Amino acid sequence: MSAQRTEETGAGARDGRVERGNRTRRLVLRHTVDIASVEGLEALSVGRIATELGLSKSGVFALFGSKEELQLSTIRAAARIFTDEVIVPVQDLPAGADKVWRLCASWLAYSQGRVFPGGCFFSGVFAEFDARVGAVHDALVRTQDAWLGQIEEYVQQAREAGELTPDTDAAQVAFELAALMEAANAHSVLHRDTRAYELARKGVVARLRAAAADPSFVRGLD
Template sequence: MSKGEETRRQIVATALTRAGEIGLEGVTLGSLADELELSKSGLFAHFRSKEALQLAVIDEAEQRFVDQVIREALRAPRGEPRVVALFEHWLRWFRLGDHPRGCIFLSLSAEYDDRPGPVHDAVVSSQKRWLEWIRGAAERAVETGHFRPDLDPAQFAFEFTAIGMSLQFQSKLVQDPQAERRAREAFGGLLDRSRISH
């Protein structure tokens, strides 16, 4: 890997971390350059616009998410086990992280839900892909007979993501140490309701 590529990576990685703390819009070229001990113009030259940097950050975040959550979950057998794996790896993504803790996409979603432009569009489409993954996994669980045939997969995805958001909220903002336990409890309930019989 060339030198320039290497620094570019470092810039994006650091920007990603800061974006999780103070928001993507709040990540400033000057402060970023200071932290990386680069000149502002030297840093800027890698992207040629702030928006390009922002899009690069989102791209990097999604790549990591696919690697650490989706790809990992795909190793579980399809049906309910894969749905569970999706949830468990999502929890892991919340917990650890180069990003300080919690999911950057939730921060990004809140930050750009009312702000049009290419960055908004990138956030939206990445979130749609994530929702689609959950919906698809639920759909397969219906096909394999783990879940009720009359289950609405989109409704399942709605409640699935709801749990993650509440987790982020309660663990980061309100600092409830039991947040993760609560999330697991809620997910267990969701699974119960989704299964055959009862």
């Protein structure tokens, strides 16, 4: 076998191993986000994941290296799913009050539709790590800040577009809207009752209409 063919064969084998590793990583993370949404990030362990998925413990460990990295990778995977489900469907809409409403409606649909079996993935793990220190806590802080920042950005854009009053406090409105959504998720998960989502939708619409330059800018539930 020529040196060139040997090199190509070796490269092909490496590429095959990389792709298998990537597939296994995706399989593991789809499983860990579901577990963590119900039981928390501390419920994750290399041994448990290997057993439940029929993988070797050494193979799973090679992919992540530690429990903390498994937790951090799970957070990143959940954030990608969240972005695809909640933000991407509305990100190209024109700026305005209706875009803020649709972002909130997208979040409520994501929670109510149980994209993660435990409801919103982040609502549970925020409570789990809020009083701790370390890399996992810091990753969750960045995730929450990014979400609140996204709502605030859309509120600011709506104000600049003239659809919310000039004195609208974007940070305050974003905080209130997020609180309504999180309350709906917590109530629904605890009580196994979806009525809280309708209450939250009405609350979001009412808050945006109160800040709107013209209430007709917020079509909401009409």
